[in-house]
Amino acid sequence: MSEHLSLLIHHSDIEQTVSRIAAQISRDYEGRHLLVVGILKGAFIFMADLVRQITIPIEVDFVTVSSYGSGTSSSRRIRLLQDMTVPVRDKDVLIVEDIVDSGYTLSYVMQHATDVGALSVAVCALADKPSRRETPVDVSYLGFTVPDKFIVGYGLDFDNRFRYLPDIYALENRDE
Numbered sequence: 302m303s304e305h306l307s308l309l310i311h312h313s314d315i316e317q318t319v320s321r322i323a324a325q326i327s328r329d330y331e332g333r334h335l336l337v338v339g340i341l342k343g344a345f346i347f348m349a350d351l352v353r354q355i356t357i358p359i360e361v362d363f364v365t366v367s368s369y370g371s372g373t374s375s376s377r378r379i380r381l382l383q384d385m386t387v388p389v390r391d392k393d394v395l396i397v398e399d400i401v402d403s404g405y406t407l408s409y410v411m412q413h414a415t416d417v418g419a420l421s422v423a424v425c426a427l428a429d430k431p432s433r434r435e436t437p438v439d440v441s442y443l444g445f446t447v448p449d450k451f452i453v454g455y456g457l458d459f460d461n462r463f464r465y466l467p468d469i470y471a472l473e474n475r476d477e
């Protein structure tokens with residue numbers, strides 16, 4: 302198997318984008334009760350950078366989800382492995398995700414936040430692959446629209462590898 306990484310988004314562009322999004326969030330949620338919920342593990346680096354640039358008081362929590370079944374089929378099921386531990390009722394929830402692909406993960410987590418009593422639910426995603434969408438997701442805060450390539454780095458993994466890289470790369474020839 303031969304694989305190599307080609308640089309897609311440099312860390313300095315990520316930094317600028319994270320600052321822009323954090324400023325928008327700080328403006329939009331001024332005076333409200335914001336709970337920021339990261340989806341593990343992919344969002345952990347984005348989340349850590351994002352919350353440190355938000356200038357209003359917030360609460361922070363995480364969920365862990367896993368998908369099973371065939372990767373891209375519409376029968377794909379999502380499982381909640383670790384729920385939120387901070388009370389959600391009557392709070393404005395902002396879900397932070399690394400990348401939106403089919404949309405099933407975010408649809409599931411948004412519905413879950415609604416089910417447990419969130420006042421509002423919105424989505425912040427570092428990256429979006431719109432060409433892969435199978436179920437609609439309204440992304441309020443988006444970092445980068447990316448092509449239909451498998452991307453790694455800055456929290457995103459392939460088989461738990463590459464998460465630690467500060468930049469974002471396209472993983473080429475991963476099936477050869």
Ligand code: IMP
Nearest residue numbers: 343401402403404405406451452457458
């Ligand atoms: P969705 O449920 O199909 O939208 O999938 C979203 C999840 O799949 C993300 O949270 C990622 O963990 C994973 N994923 C989708 N595309 C990529 C990618 O290009 N690189 C790394 N992970 C990805």
Ligand code: MG
Nearest residue numbers: 341342343399
């Ligand atoms: Mg993920």
